[in-house]
Amino acid sequence: MISHKLRELGADFLLLMVAVAWGSTFFVVQAAVNETPVYTFLFWRFCLAGLLMALISFKQLRYLNLQVLKAGALLGLFMFLGYAFQTFALTYTYSSTVGFITGLSVIVVPFVTYLIFKQKASMFSTLGAIVASVGLYFLTLNNELGFSLGEFYAFICAMMFALHIVFTGHLSRQHNVYLLVTIQFFMVGICSLVGGLVMEGSIIPPRTDMLFMNAIAITVIFATIFAFWVQTAMQRFTTAAKTAIIFTMEPVSAGIFGYFFANELLTFPQMCGAVMILCGMLIAELGSYFMEQYRRRKNAV
Numbered sequence: 001m002i003s004h005k006l007r008e009l010g011a012d013f014l015l016l017m018v019a020v021a022w023g024s025t026f027f028v029v030q031a032a033v034n035e036t037p038v039y040t041f042l043f044w045r046f047c048l049a050g051l052l053m054a055l056i057s058f059k060q061l062r063y064l065n066l067q068v069l070k071a072g073a074l075l076g077l078f079m080f081l082g083y084a085f086q087t088f089a090l091t092y093t094y095s096s097t098v099g100f101i102t103g104l105s106v107i108v109v110p111f112v113t114y115l116i117f118k119q120k121a122s123m124f125s126t127l128g129a130i131v132a133s134v135g136l137y138f139l140t141l142n143n144e145l146g147f148s149l150g151e152f153y154a155f156i157c158a159m160m161f162a163l164h165i166v167f168t169g170h171l172s173r174q175h176n177v178y179l180l181v182t183i184q185f186f187m188v189g190i191c192s193l194v195g196g197l198v199m200e201g202s203i204i205p206p207r208t209d210m211l212f213m214n215a216i217a218i219t220v221i222f223a224t225i226f227a228f229w230v231q232t233a234m235q236r237f238t239t240a241a242k243t244a245i246i247f248t249m250e251p252v253s254a255g256i257f258g259y260f261f262a263n264e265l266l267t268f269p270q271m272c273g274a275v276m277i278l279c280g281m282l283i284a285e286l287g288s289y290f291m292e293q294y295r296r297r298k299n300a301v
Helices: 002-024 026-033 038-056 058-063 066-090 095-103 105-117 123-140 149-171 177-200 210-234 240-247 249-261 268-300
Strands: none
Touching: 002 026, 002 210, 002 240, 002 249, 002 268, 026 038, 026 210, 026 249, 038 058, 038 066, 038 177, 038 210, 058 177, 066 095, 066 149, 066 177, 095 105, 095 123, 095 149, 105 123, 105 149, 105 240, 123 240, 123 249, 123 268, 149 240, 177 210, 240 249, 240 268, 249 268
């Protein structure tokens, strides 16, 4: 029991590092995308990550089969559609609104997990998700929330990212982690190629200056290979609901890195939101542990 809990805590800590990695690269990606079309950037990011991951996974090719191809392609499709609908949403509404609605995947994940796999989230995971969602509101939402085409696209984006988290937890227990990650990278790259040619007319970056090269290098290594390999590997030892709550730390880390390295301001409501997200994560992480300790002491009496 103790070793199982320690393994789960270790997995959750590494997933937290994933959220920090995404948040730390946020302003770098934002600066690069201001110069490079989104699908073009995604194409180079995920294709290069796929090639490097294929080299890392070379010895795992003996486990390649149709089932793992389908599983990796499905995860890659969810990931790409999440990015695509997020991009569409940003053309119709505020980025803060999109960030908030996308973050609501933390609420969606427990319901999707139950509907598809009949797995109930714990009371503490549900409470933590609610607290984290309120924190997201204060951290990301600077404008009134309406319901236009932009909000609808952002909701679809949240659903896609929720499905990606849920199915990653399910499929990572059945297939080779290295192959799952490699295949989904190539799937995102292929879809981005199509999106770039259709929506942007090309996948050749307009500028290949140091900003673009640095952004690609940082996102390929830290925000893609490291982040998605760790997510896929560690979700075998924890729940999808807790993973979604931990990932709400991404905008928190983005705000902290933006404050220290990009001279961005953090308002008092944003700081309160960040604290609430942290509280939501701690509720989900520690609630079940203390409840189990309480039950064990009660049974021992």
